[in-house]
Amino acid sequence: MADAVQRVLDELEIRNLLARSAQASDDGELDDYIACMHEDAVWGGAGFPERRGHAAILEGAVGRRADGIAGPGSHTRHLISTSRIDVQGDTATARSIFLFYGNTHETPELRLMGVWEDEFLRTDEGWKLSRRTIVREEA
Secondary structure (H helix, E strand, C coil), rough: HHHHHHHHHHHHHHHHHHHHEEEEEEEHHHHHHHHHHHEEEEEEEEEEEEEHHHHHHHHHHHHHHHHCCCCCCCCHHHHHHEEEEEEEEEEEEEEEEEEEEECCCCEEEEEEEEEEEEEEECCCCCEEEEEEEEECCCC
């Protein structure tokens, strides 16, 4: 029973981590966004270059904000519709369906739809995203 309770607690923490990272990407502080990532995290896919580690991932986020692609004032929003999470001890995987909308201040338009194939590590600070592979879904 204790294992089942721990698995539920782990899944809940990972779901909240997914939400925190999406919300920080949309309109939060980049320090909060990068805090969701393991220091050696890998992020990329769907036309985005692969980035390794906090500095490179942060550089990409800063660039997307500077280009008005995402972040405060860009009128964009990530929506996570479903996530399947599998916890295996101190590691976990998740497959999440996401939608990325632009023009959210007027008539929202779907800019990207896809799947986040994520890996997580349990750390002393809680669960951290260790790899995100973005897979574009074609209409």
